[in-house]
Amino acid sequence: FWPLACTLLSLSTFANVAKADNPIVQDIYTADPAPVVYNDRIYVFTGHDNNGATFYDMTDWRLISSADAVNWQHHGSPMSLTTFKWANANAWAGQVIERNGKFYYYAPVRHSTGAMAIGVAVSNSITGPYTDALGKPLVENNEIDPTVWIDDDGQAYLYWGNPGLYYVKLNADMISYSGGVNQVSLTTAGFGTRTGNAQRPTTFEEGPWLYKRNGLYYMIYAADCCSEDIRYSTGPTATGPWTYRGVIMPSQGRSFTNHPGIIDFKGNSYFFYHNGALPGGGGYARSVAVESFTYRSDGTIPQIDMTTN
Ligand code: FUB
16 A cells, blocks of 8 residues: 545635545546544545446445545455455445444445345455355345445444435344335435436435434435436434435536545544546546535535535
8 A cells, every 4th residue: 555645725715615635546546435434544435447447347446544534545455346256247336334343345236137236245354355244135126326324223224226215224233134125205305306307306316325413314415417416415313304405516527426425533524525537537437535524503514516626
């Protein structure tokens, strides 16, 4: 591994948003950031766009970490498509969570039968290597983009989706669930109104990111494809009901997708996303970036613009 120096710059035109030196990985294309705080470090799991790709023909995931959100250490590849013997393509947007000293990596891949499915891999170390926990999909309904959250009462939730939004209540073992698959009713009150797409009347597209902060549950997501922006909804419980809150990051830059991840770390809040900012960048050559921001006093999130460079 080697460190990549990034420098926080002065406040931007938005008084509560600070700019970092982006993208935070500059030697390869990365996408779909999933940050997690562990042992006083931010670990960011990412997808990996291959050079010259003309689709999301991704074959491994990458991991970087930082103690200060400025200097990033590269950890290589903690997991690849070959981890899931039953999968044959599409190492897409995953997320890792720790429970009782083990790390669980939820990732969407294409089952060799043809449908997208979500696998779960496990490791004793956050940096991996991760091994398939089940030898088969955890859930399979041809949808993607898992996000995982453990509530204060110990109940873990796994959401995922495009074009729907679904969740299961994970058991304490984190590799099974009870109660079946639940589909969230995508109402315009909950997820905003999209125009010009009769099949998708709300703005929700994909890439959900669930968390709780100061008693409020947040569902952040890529919206209004294509090009995507990032929007969010909030609710009083991990299963809603959800209230639409608006746009966080407008559609900007050369990637027509975006994918959110939000954490608090050492007194600051960080918004991770991707764009096409590296040379040669675009829809299938994306780059992970980060902006720090401050929640408003009512818990709402200000508009955050991409670093343009
Ligand atoms: O990286 C492949 C797909 O593109 C992800 O699953 C989506 O969220 C979009 O970013």
